[in-house]
Amino acid sequence: MTDIKLSGLFIYPVKSLPGISLQDSVVDSFxxxxxxxxxxxxxxxxxxxxxxxxxxxxxxxxxxxxxxVLQAAGQDALSLPLRPSGGAxxxxxVWDHTCVAWDCGAEAMAWFSGFLERPCRLVYMPDxxxxxxxxxxxxxxxxxxxxxxxxxxxxxxxxxxxxxRRLTEPITMGRFRPNLVVTGCAPYAEDTWSRIxxxxxxxxxxxxxxxxxxxxxxxxxxxxxxxxxxxLSSYRRKGNKVxxxxxxxHDGQGHLSLGMPVWVS
Numbered sequence: 461m462t463d464i465k466l467s468g469l470f471i472y473p474v475k476s477l478p479g480i481s482l483q484d485s486v487v488d489s490f491x492x493x494x495x496x497x498x499x500x501x502x503x504x505x506x507x508x509x510x511x512x513x514x515x516x517x518x519x520x521x522x523x524x525x526x527x528x529v530l531q532a533a534g535q536d537a538l539s540l541p542l543r544p545s546g547g548a549x550x551x552x553x554v555w556d557h558t559c560v561a562w563d564c565g566a567e568a569m570a571w572f573s574g575f576l577e578r579p580c581r582l583v584y585m586p587d588x589x590x591x592x593x594x595x596x597x598x599x600x601x602x603x604x605x606x607x608x609x610x611x612x613x614x615x616x617x618x619x620x621x622x623x624x625r626r627l628t629e630p631i632t633m634g635r636f637r638p639n640l641v642v643t644g645c646a647p648y649a650e651d652t653w654s655r656i657x658x659x660x661x662x663x664x665x666x667x668x669x670x671x672x673x674x675x676x677x678x679x680x681x682x683x684x685x686x687x688x689x690x691x692l693s694s695y696r697r698k699g700n701k702v703x704x705x706x707x708x709x710h711d712g713q714g715h716l717s718l719g720m721p722v723w724v725s
Contacts, residue, residue: 461721462644462721462722462723462724463645464642464643464721464722464723464724465642465643465644465719465720465721465722466640466641466642466658466717466718466719466720466721467641467718467719468481468617468633468638468640468641468642468718469481469482469485469639469640469641469717469718470637470639471485471492471494471496471639472496472637473494473495473496473497473521473523474496474498474499474521474530474582475496475498475499475500475507475509475606475607476499476509476510476516476674477517477520477521477530478519478520478521478634479634480522483717484715484717484718485716486713486714486715487661487710487713487714487715487716488713489603489713490585490603490604490605490611491604491605491607491611491639491710492611492612492639492716494523494528494542495605495611495639496604496605496606496607497584497585498540498564498582498583498584498606499561499582499583499585500513500516500572500576500581500582500583501552501553501561501580501583502578502579502580503579504553505550505551505553506552507552507553507554507606508578508580509674510674510677511672511673511674513576513578514683514684515575515576515577515682516576516682517678517679517682518532518533519531520532523542524539526541526543527539527540527542528540528541528542530571532575534575535571535574535575538567538568538571540564540568540582544562544564544584544586547562547563547564547565547583547584548562549561549562550563550583552583554606554607554608559585559589559591560586560589561583561584561585561586561589562583562584562585562586563581563582564581564582564583564584565582568581568582569581569582585606590603591603591604591605593609593610593611593709597610597666597667597707597709598666598709599709610666610708611639611708611710612639612640612663612707612709613636613637613639613640613669613706613707613708614638614641614642614650614663614665614705614706615633615636615638615640615641615642615650615704615705615706616641616642616643616645616647616648617641617642617643618643618645618646618647618648619647619648619650619704619705620636622648623688623692626691626694626695627687627691628687629687631687631688635675635677635688636671636675636704636705637674640658640708640716642722644722650665650705650706651668653706653724654725655724655725656723656724656725657722657723657725658716658720658722659714659716659720660714660715661710661711661712661714661715662710662711663708664708664709664710664711665706665707666706666708666709667706668698668703668705668706668707669703669704669705669706670702670703671689671692671701671702671703671704675688675689676689688704689702692704
């Protein structure tokens with residue numbers, strides 16, 4: 461028996477917007493279904509995130525029936541098909557990767573540009589595009605959508621509990637934008653794992669996740685602060701980076717549900 465359970469499942473359909481908490485999810489070739497299949501870009505096709513636009517933290521995204529519904533203060537709701545059938549093809553960049561994407565059109569462009577007070581376009585990664593994961597850490601078949609580098613991120617509840625004991629004001633797991641949250645293990649136990657299995661799905665822990673300024677943005681106000689990076693820097697720093705959580709690749713496809721046992725190997 462294992463005491464470790466899957467206690468959280470989150471997707472972020474539009475990259476860098478707040479997450480959606482799920483009870484279960486299909487895992488497809490990109491990762492959790494619908495995770496970071498959409499992304500905001502500037503006029504040059506370079507991705508935009510809360511690093512440049514902290515107001516992105518104030519946009520709610522939810523899935524209703526077959527639509528992705530986006531809401532923000534002062535804006536009418538924007539509804540988009542979960543499985544677009546096409547769009548003007550464009551080239552976009554996520555860090556050093558150039559990707560093929562479909563433009564989501566003028567209505568989405570106006571909606572996001574109006575709320576964020578900056579010209580931007582919404583794009584979608586089509587099903588047949590293959591964006592490889594860094595081959596230094598991956599196998600040839602590993603791919604991801606518009607994530608920073610890997611399809612999945614895992615953090616244990618124990619790690620967040622330990623961090624919160626060190627903070628003056630506790631923060632939520634949402635600051636770290638994980639896909640998978642587990643309970644029943646010691647703080648930072650995930651740092652020692654190389655492989656896990658949840659249900660029939662095998663997962664490989666690739667490398668620690670270095671954290672950026674997005675973790676310091678208050679998700680309720682969009683304001684930047686010093687924490688948790690200041691505290692994490694005091695005990696989770698290696699070189700010039702601060703680490704919290706583990707990046708993962710997955711073996712094939714599968715299905716995940718909250719409460720499933722997590723087997724460590």
